[in-house]
Amino acid sequence: MTTRTIEIWVGVFIAAGLAALFMLAMKVSNLSTYQGETGYELVARFEDISGLKERSPVTVAGVRIGRVKQIVFDDQTLEAKVVMEIEPRHNKLPKDTSASIYTSGLLGEKYIGLDPGGDMESLKQGDEIQLTQDSLVLEKLVGQFVANFINNKSDKKVENK
Amino acid sequence: MLGALQLLGQKGLDFFQRLGRGNILLLHIVEGLPSLLPRLPLLIRQTYMVGVLSLLIIVVSGLFVGMVLGLQGYNTLVDFGAAESLGTMVALSLVRELGPVVTALLFAGRAGSALTAEIGLMKATEQLSAMEMMAVDPVRRVLAPRFLAGVISMPLLAAIFSAIGVLGGWFVGVGLLGVDDGAYWMQMQDHVDVYDDIMNGVIKSLVFGVVVTWIAVFEGYDAVPTSEGVSRATTRTVVHAALAVLGLDFILTALMFGD
Numbered sequence: 001m002t003t004r005t006i007e008i009w010v011g012v013f014i015a016a017g018l019a020a021l022f023m024l025a026m027k028v029s030n031l032s033t034y035q036g037e038t039g040y041e042l043v044a045r046f047e048d049i050s051g052l053k054e055r056s057p058v059t060v061a062g063v064r065i066g067r068v069k070q071i072v073f074d075d076q077t078l079e080a081k082v083v084m085e086i087e088p089r090h091n092k093l094p095k096d097t098s099a100s101i102y103t104s105g106l107l108g109e110k111y112i113g114l115d116p117g118g119d120m121e122s123l124k125q126g127d128e129i130q131l132t133q134d135s136l137v138l139e140k141l142v143g144q145f146v147a148n149f150i151n152n153k154s155d156k157k158v159e160n161k
Numbered sequence: 162m163l164g165a166l167q168l169l170g171q172k173g174l175d176f177f178q179r180l181g182r183g184n185i186l187l188l189h190i191v192e193g194l195p196s197l198l199p200r201l202p203l204l205i206r207q208t209y210m211v212g213v214l215s216l217l218i219i220v221v222s223g224l225f226v227g228m229v230l231g232l233q234g235y236n237t238l239v240d241f242g243a244a245e246s247l248g249t250m251v252a253l254s255l256v257r258e259l260g261p262v263v264t265a266l267l268f269a270g271r272a273g274s275a276l277t278a279e280i281g282l283m284k285a286t287e288q289l290s291a292m293e294m295m296a297v298d299p300v301r302r303v304l305a306p307r308f309l310a311g312v313i314s315m316p317l318l319a320a321i322f323s324a325i326g327v328l329g330g331w332f333v334g335v336g337l338l339g340v341d342d343g344a345y346w347m348q349m350q351d352h353v354d355v356y357d358d359i360m361n362g363v364i365k366s367l368v369f370g371v372v373v374t375w376i377a378v379f380e381g382y383d384a385v386p387t388s389e390g391v392s393r394a395t396t397r398t399v400v401h402a403a404l405a406v407l408g409l410d411f412i413l414t415a416l417m418f419g420d
Contacts, residue, residue, distance in 0.1 A: 003202065003206075006205065006206060006209045007205055009209055009213045010205050010208045010209050010212070010213060012213075013208070013209075013212050013213045013216060013314075013317065014208075014313075014317060016216075016317075016321055017316070017317025017318065017320050017321055018317070018320075019324075020317070020320040020321040020323070020324035020325075021317075021320040021324075021359075021363070023324045024256065024320060024323055024324055024327075024359050025355055025359060027327075027346065027350075028252050028256065028324075028327055028349055028350070028353050028359070029349075029350065029353040029354060029355045029358065029359050030350050030351065030353065030354060030355065
């Protein structure tokens with residue numbers, strides 16, 4: 001085999017390898033979704049965010065418009081402070097928008113759902129969302145249910161006497 | 162009793178001597194790498210022998226491993242109603258583990274054994290000594306280009322393996338079993354991270370490339386220069402390379418994904 005054919009084949013090999021790496025980066029991983037996400041930041045405080053992670057989606061009406069950028073614990077208010085990064089083209093969210101933490105499906109991941117209000121002014125960089133609803137923790141729900149159940153029973157007993 | 166101790170000591174000394182010779186050889190090879198720059202055709206020729214000729218087995222096994230992953234993953238996930246996560250499962254298992262490891266094992270069998278046999282036979286037919294007589298350093302002339310070619314080829318082969326495997330999983334999952342096309346890619350993109358997963362996979366395959374080629378080149382260079390010695394060296398290359406890859410894989414995984 002001549003040197004030329006060998007060189008061509010090596011060229012093909014290296015190009016194929018780099019193309020495979022490129023495909024892995026763009027098509028398989030999240031690199032393509034990283035770009036253009038230098039949006040504006042919104043802040044929300046929750047008493048319980050359990051399950052929410054950095055880079056969890058932020059949605060309005062089920063459409064993803066941003067991601068959670070940072071989650072820190074605020075020592076002063078003893079709450080979780082969530083910084084969200086919203087894509088810059090979605091800049092018409094009303095001031096009285098509320099934020100809730102939902103679960104997608106029964107066992108799915110947590111995400112933040114924003115419910116737009118009716119205010120004329122819109123949220124800007126660094127604004128804080130005042131109305132928030134915490135994530136539902138299954139253990140707490142069960143605990144409440146059991147507590148209610150026991151209370152009801154003891155009430156009935158008192159009535160019976 | 163003393164005989165057994167002596168045997169143990171002899172084996173131990175043998176082992177450490179080989180380890181030392183291997184490390185010295187690696188140092189020599191790395192020293193010889195800069196002198197490859199003016200002799201690029203040597204490197205290209207070896208990349209052809211090591212990389213291009215391994216393409217077929219890598220592509221075919223990547224395709225089938227991906228297809229099997231798609232099939233097995235679907236059958237398991239569908240019980241939990243999570244068939245949409247198939248893309249994540251296939252991509253993560255390929256990029257993190259199967260891509261680098263299976264490629265390294267195949268590479269050791271396909272290219273490593275050939276390297277050992279070639280170099281060992283060169284030694285047995287005294288071609289290496291002849292080179293030394295002509296004041297040509299065989300480490301620089303013969304071993305360095307082969308080593309570098311292996312180190313370059315291995316990550317590329319692993320990337321091709323993973324990419325083809327993902328396509329194979331897509332073919333079975335989406336094409337045959339009816340997983341939603343959008344969900345397959347979306348879930349994958351949501352859960353596979355460029356740095357945590359893909360870069361770590363590349364690093365893994367690079368480490369495996371160094372280790373497998375190093376073992377192959379050393380076994381050939383260190384072979385007993387007889388036909389039996391060459392055949393034993395070839396066997397040892399495949400066995401040692403496979404063990405080293407699997408052992409290192411655990412350590413690397415623990416370091417990368419252990420927290």
